[in-house]
Amino acid sequence: MRYDTLLVEIGTEELPPKALKGLSESFTDGLSSLLKENDFTFDSVKSFATPRRLAVQVERLASQQADKIVEKRGPAVNVAFDDAGNPTKAAEGWARGNGITVAEAERLVTDKGEWLLYKAEVQGQPLADVLPELVAAALKKLPIPKPMRWGNGTAQFIRPVKTVTMLYGSELIPGTILDVSASNQIQGHRFHAPQGAALKSANDYEATLESIWVVGDFAKRRDIIVSGIDKLAKELGGRVVEDADLIDEVTALVEWPVALSASFDESFLSVPKEPLIVTMKDDQRYFPLEDEQGNLLPAFIFITNIESKDPAQIVSGNEKVVRPRLADAQFFFESDKKIRLADRVDGLASILFQKQLGSIKDKSDRIAKVAASIASDLNANAAVAERAGYLCKADLASQMVLEFPETQGVMGMHYARHDGEAEGVPQAIFEHYLPRFAGDELPQSPEGAAVAIADKLDTLVGIFGIGQTPKGDRDPFALRRAAIGLLRIIVEGGYNLDLEVLVKHSAASFGTLLTAKDVQQDVVDFLLGRFRTWYQEQGIAVDVIQAVLARRPTKPVDFDLRVKAVTEFRNHSAAEALAAANKRVSNILAKVEGKLPSTVNDDLLQEDAERALANAIKEAREVSAAALNAGNYTAALASLASLQQPVDTFFDHVMVNADDDSVRQNRLALLQNLRELFLQIADISVLN
Structure with a gap:
C-alpha cells in the first residue's frame, strides 16, 4: 500500500471575505470526513484559504481503500426452506442475486432467530477512481446561500471556478469538478505572478504558493x-x-x-x-x-x-x-449640533417601531416612564433616568446616525453633553444599548441600567403582547439577546429587582395596545427560561438549573444565589443520598389525596427513627433560618446536609403507610416538612 500527500485546490475568482474562513473549514472537514467514511486512512489534514482558492492537503493518505467484509443478510431460515427442507423461491432469488447457491450461504444466529448470511470480501478501490466524486460531494456541502453560474456551463458555485488541482504525490488525478478539468496549474498573485505555476508535487504546495507571491495558510x-x-x-x-x-x-x-x-x-x-x-x-x-x-x-x-x-x-x-x-x-x-437632541424627539414619531405598537417616539415615552420607576426602586436618580429614557432614541433622527447606524447611542451621549443635559443623562443614553453582544460591557450607572432594562422590557413585552414570540431560529426582534442582556444587567449589577414587578410596570405602559393573553406570565417564563442558556454557557449543570427553575424565583439576583448554592451542594458527600430521598418523598406525597396536617404531632411518633428525624428537622429549620433570611443559600443547604443520616434511618426502619390512619397522616406530614425545608431553596429531587 502506498502512502503519500494529497492536494486538492479549487482556484476561483475573489471569494467573499467574510465567508472565506467558514468555507475553508467546511471544505476541509467535509473532505476529510468523506475520506474516512470511504475507508481511506491518513495522518492529518491542513487547510489553505486565500481570496482566490480553497485547498486541502492530506498527509500520508492511503492510495487505496481498505479491503472489507460486507455481510448481506438473507431471508429467515423458516422462510428460506419449505417443510421438506427445500429452498424456497425467496432464498434462491436472494442467493442468485449474490452470485452463490443457497447451499453456499452461511447462517446468522441471534436471540431473535436464524437467517441466511453471505459474507463478501470487497476489494478497496484506488483513490484516483473515487476522489473526484468525493471532492464534488464535499463542495456541495459548503454553506453557500446563493450559488452563481458563469459562462455557458451548468456548474454552480459561490464564485466562478478557474482551476482545479488534484495531486497525489506528483501524480495528477484526472477528473472534472464544476465543469473544470483537473490540472497541475495553480493561480499566482494577481499582480506579482499572474502566470501562476505548475505544481510538481502535493508536498511542494505551500512553498510553490510563496514562490508566486501567495501566503496560502x-x-x-x-x-x-x-x-x-x-x-x-x-x-x-x-x-x-x-x-x-x-x-x-x-x-x-x-x-x-x-x-x-x-x-x-x-x-x-x-x-x-x-x-x-x-x-x-x-x-x-x-x-x-x-x-x-x-x-x-x-x-x-x-x-x-x-x-x-x-x-x-x-x-x-x-x-x-x-x-x-x-x-x-x-x-x-x-x-x-445645530439642533438640540430634545428637539429631535418629536421627529421620532415618523419612525416606526412596530405597526401595532407605534413609533419610536411612543417607545421612548414608555421607556422614560418605566425607567423612572425602576430607578426609584434602585434608589437612583429617577429624574435622570426619565430624561435619559426620553432622549435615548433621539439620535436616530440625526444625520450622523443615519449615515453611520453603528454610532447610535454613543452619538446621543455626545449630543446630550453638547446640549448641557444634566449630569448622568449622557452616560445613561449611551449605556441603554448595553450589552450589545455576548460578553459586552454593562451599564455602570444605576440610571443607565434602569433605561437599559426599560428598553429591553419594552421590546420583550410589546412583541410578546402582539403574539410575535420567537419560534425556532426565527427571532427578528432579537428577543433572546434582549432577555440575556436584561438578566446580565440585573444579576451582575446586583440589583434587587423582581421580574414580575418589572414586567407588570412595562405592560401597564402600553395601555390597551397588547392583545395577547397571559402576556406578563409568558414574558416572565421566557426570561426565566433564558437562565438555562446563560448558565449552560458558564458550564453549570442542567439539573442544577432545573432544580432552581422548579421553584420559579423571579428575582434574578436571588435566582443566581440559588444556582451557585445548589452547584456547591451538588458536590457535597450527602447530596446524592438527599436528592434520592427527596425524589422518594416527592413520589410518596404525589399519591396523597386530600390535605395533610401542616404540623407534626409528637404524640403520634412511635418509632425512634421517626422521632429522630422530627428532631433533626426542627434543628435544621432553626439553624438554616438565619442563613435563608440573609439569602445565604449555600450555608442553608450545608446545614440541611446534616439530615442525611436521620432520613436514611427513617426509610430503613419506618413504614410510612401505617395501618393506623392518624399515624400514617402524621408520618406523611413529617415527610412534607422535610421536603418543604429543601424547597425553600430548590427542588433537589431533580439532581442527578
Missing part, C-alpha cells in the same frame, strides 16, 4: 498582518483599536500582506472618535490608532496586497480616499 497570513500592525503601531506611539473580525476579514482580502501607515488632518479629531473609527474600519478596512488614554491619533494602518517599489504612492492614495469620508463625518457632526 490563513493563520500564517493573519500572523503576518498582526505582526505588521503591531510593529507600525509601536513606531507611531499608539495602539490599534482592537477588532479580531476586521483582522480576519482583511486576511481574507489579501494574498501577500504588507502593512503600511498613513495619516489624516488633525482637524478631524474635533469629531467624536466613534464615527471616525467606524468609517475607517467599515468603509476602508483600516486600523485606527489610539494613544494610552484612548484618544484617537491622526494616523491609521492599512494592509496592501502588493509589495510596492514606491509605497509612498500607495500611502498617498489611501490618504486621499479616507479624507472625504472623514470630512463627511465632520460635516454631519457640525450640522447635527
